[in-house]
Amino acid sequence: MTLSATETDGTVELRSEGHLLARYRADTEESKPGFDTLALPDGADEPSENLTLWAPHDHSWHLGAFFCPKLVDGINCWESELMAGQDKLHGYAEHERADVRASDGAVTIEQDATWKRSDGGVLLADDREITVYEPADGGYFLDWEQTLTAVGGRRNLSSETLHGHYSGLSLRFARALTDGRVLLPGETEAGTTTPPRAVSGPAARWCDYTGKLDGRPGPSEAWRAGVAMFDHPENGSEPVNWFIMTEPFGFLAANPTWGTVRTLDEGESVTWRWGMWVHGGEPGENELDAAYERYRTEEM
Numbered sequence: 296m297t298l299s300a301t302e303t304d305g306t307v308e309l310r311s312e313g314h315l316l317a318r319y320r321a322d323t324e325e326s327k328p329g330f331d332t333l334a335l336p337d338g339a340d341e342p343s344e345n346l347t348l349w350a351p352h353d354h355s356w357h358l359g360a361f362f363c364p365k366l367v368d369g370i371n372c373w374e375s376e377l378m379a380g381q382d383k384l385h386g387y388a389e390h391e392r393a394d395v396r397a398s399d400g401a402v403t404i405e406q407d408a409t410w411k412r413s414d415g416g417v418l419l420a421d422d423r424e425i426t427v428y429e430p431a432d433g434g435y436f437l438d439w440e441q442t443l444t445a446v447g448g449r450r451n452l453s454s455e456t457l458h459g460h461y462s463g464l465s466l467r468f469a470r471a472l473t474d475g476r477v478l479l480p481g482e483t484e485a486g487t488t489t490p491p492r493a494v495s496g497p498a499a500r501w502c503d504y505t506g507k508l509d510g511r512p513g514p515s516e517a518w519r520a521g522v523a524m525f526d527h528p529e530n531g532s533e534p535v536n537w538f539i540m541t542e543p544f545g546f547l548a549a550n551p552t553w554g555t556v557r558t559l560d561e562g563e564s565v566t567w568r569w570g571m572w573v574h575g576g577e578p579g580e581n582e583l584d585a586a587y588e589r590y591r592t593e594e595m
Contacts, residue, residue, distance in 0.1 A: 298429040300402040302395050307404055311336055311430050314343045317437075319425070320358075321393035321406050325350060326375030328388060328408065329361030333437075333466075333522065336430035339575030340518035341508050346573065348467045350376075353544070357467035360571070362441050363388075364410070364552070365454040365462035367418045372410060373462070385413050388421060400429040401595075409446070420444040428595040434574035436586075436595040439464060442566040445559035452557040452565075459491035460553050461538045461546070464569045466522060468545030472506025475521060475545050479503075479537070480580065480587075489542045496536040496553050501525045501587045504539070504547045505577045519577040524549055525570035525590045535569075 298316070300309045305322020308315060318332040331349035335342050347359040355376045365373040372386030379385060391407040403426045410419040421443055428436040441464070443452070454462035468475065477485040479499040486495030505521030526535040526549060536553035540546040549569050551557070559565060570590040578586070589595055 298397075298400070298402055298427070300395050300397060302393065305390060305393060307393070307395055309402055309427055311435075316430065316435070317427055319404055321404070322390040323358075325358055326356060326372075326379075326385075326387040327358055327361055327363050328390060328406065329358040331359045333360055333571075333573050335520055335573065335575055336433065336435055338430065338433035339520060341510055341520070341575075344508060344510070344520065346469050346472065346520060346522060348469050348544075351467065351544075354467070357465075357546070360464075360466045362423065362439070362464050363462065364419070364443065364452045366452070366456070367410060368451050370412060370418070372418075379413065386410055386418060387413065402427050410443075417446045418450060420446050433576065434572055436590060437571040437573070438568070438590070438595070439570070440566065440568045442564050443559070444564040445561050448561050450559045452552050452559070453555070454550055454552045455554065457492060459494055459538065460496055460536070460550055461491065461548050462552055463535075463548050463550040463567070464524070465538075465548035466524070466546070466571075468504065468506065468522075468547070470544065471509045472504070472521065472545045473543065474541050475504050475506030476577065477502065477504055477539055477541065478580065478583065480584065485539055488539045491540065494538055494540065496538060496550070498534045498536050499526075500534045501583060502537045502539065502547060503578065503583050504545060506545060518575075520575045521577070522547070523572040523574065523578070523583055523586060525572070525587050527568035527570065528591060529568050
């Protein structure tokens with residue numbers, strides 16, 4: 296097994312062939328945990344190139360690859376850094392514990408966190424299990440299972456505001472990947488991808504975002520890489536809605552509360568499961584269908 300993991304002060308580093316592959320900040324000073332690094336593995340054109348962006352100056356609450364319920368009982372858990380700077384009520388995730396275990400060809404991170412109000416109230420228990428699989432053929436899979444439980448009363452999860460429908464499992468892409476190609480299965484169109492309030496949110500079992508990489512010398516065509524995100528069948532018969540932006544930056548989110556409110560009675564839980572395929576190159580629909588099938592059947 297070439298995939299290894301170390302945990303130091305709440306940060307988990309995963310390495311493959313000695314190179315940093317992924318880094319997960321379970322315990323962070325920012326408002327929510329997430330991956331500040333999802334890098335390309337050996338076999339890709341630019342191994343070790345990080346495809347995510349953590350706390351960019353334009354949106355400091357975009358934390359690489361992360362999960363966030365945008366609104367809980369109307370409380371903003373998304374733009375927490377912005378709200379805190381304005382001394383306004385907001386929500387945030389507080390780390391409780393994280394365990395790391397290695398198995399044959401994979402590393403699993405289990406984390407417990409609590410979503411709280413900035414005035415001290417408790418909103419949700421957050422239990423997540425994230426498995427990163429050993430790279431193969433210039434790419435690798437992640438499986439992200441997320442459970443939220445209402446604490447202290449009934450909780451309403453939603454995402455609709457004047458600024459758009461972003462929520463759920465989210466990924467802010469590195470700046471080089473801006474204006475990327477978006478591909479969904481079959482005849483599904485990406486629809487409007489900018490500005491945020493106009494994003495149309497197509498529904499599909501998978502969505503791929505691929506962009507250009509810096510670093511290739513000469514006049515040849517740029518190298519390409521990206522991330523495909525998968526909606527697991529366990530989430531329900533209807534596919535998830537995707538929030539997609541290509542300008543002024545690349546962003547992709549699987550939003551399970553698009554156009555709806557999910558109400559949890561006290562003690563009630565909801566579990567969602569999504570996958571990611573971090574890949575080099577620009578895969579076509581057949582290759583993406585095959586990757587989704589591998590994820591769906593757990594042959595990663």
